[in-house]
Amino acid sequence: MKCITTDLTAVNLMKAFAGESMARNKYDLFADVAEEEGWHAVARHFREAAENEKWHARAEFKAYHEIVDGKPLEVTTKNLVSAAEGENYEHTTMYPNFAKIAEDEGKKAIARLFTAIGKVEIEHEREYLALKKMLEEEEFFNSEVEELWVCEVCGHIHRGKKAPAACPLCKAPKEYFKREFLG
Numbered sequence: 028m029k030c031i032t033t034d035l036t037a038v039n040l041m042k043a044f045a046g047e048s049m050a051r052n053k054y055d056l057f058a059d060v061a062e063e064e065g066w067h068a069v070a071r072h073f074r075e076a077a078e079n080e081k082w083h084a085r086a087e088f089k090a091y092h093e094i095v096d097g098k099p100l101e102v103t104t105k106n107l108v109s110a111a112e113g114e115n116y117e118h119t120t121m122y123p124n125f126a127k128i129a130e131d132e133g134k135k136a137i138a139r140l141f142t143a144i145g146k147v148e149i150e151h152e153r154e155y156l157a158l159k160k161m162l163e164e165e166e167f168f169n170s171e172v173e174e175l176w177v178c179e180v181c182g183h184i185h186r187g188k189k190a191p192a193a194c195p196l197c198k199a200p201k202e203y204f205k206r207e208f209l210g
Contacts, residue, residue, distance in 0.1 A: 034095075036094065037091055040091040043087045044087040047083040048084045050076075050077075051080035051081050054080060055073070055074065055077045057073045058073035103162065104162050104163060108155075108159060114152035115148075115152050117145065118149045118152065122141045122144055126145070168190040168204065169190075170188050173187060173188055174187070174206050176206060177206075178194040179199075180197050181196050181197035183195065184207075185204070
C-alpha cells in the first residue's frame, strides 16, 4: 500500500509523542505499585522518568505544530476549541464504539468502564467551551452570580461575583484564582 503522507517526520513526531505520553502514564502507574510494595526509591525513579517522558512529549508536540502549522501552538482560545473537539470525539464516537466492541466480546465491565469515561468526557467538553466563552467575553474573573473563587497558591476561598484583585492571604494576583467548578 502506498503511503499518502509526504511528511514522515510529522508522522514520526506524533508517533513519538504518543509513545512518550503512554510511557509517562505507565511509569506513574508503576510508581504507584512500587510505593504500595514499599519500594520508595524505585517509585521515585519511576516518577522522575515519568517527568522526563513528559518533557520529551512536550518537545515533540511543539515541534509537530511548528512543522505542520508553520508556527508554535495556537492561542489559548484555539487550544480550548481543539481540546473540546477531542473530548467531543471521545464521548460521541470513540468510547461508544469501544463500549460496543467490549459488550459484543462479553467484557461487560470494560464496556461499563468505557461508558463511564465517556460521560466524564462530556463534562470536559462542556468545561473547555465554558472557559473559551469566558475568555472571549472577558468574563473569566467576573460572574453574574455569586461564585466560589479558589486561590490556587494557598487555597483561600473567596465568595463573590468576581475574583479579588489579589489573594488576601498569600497576595497572589487574581490570575491565580479559579472558579470552584473548574476544580
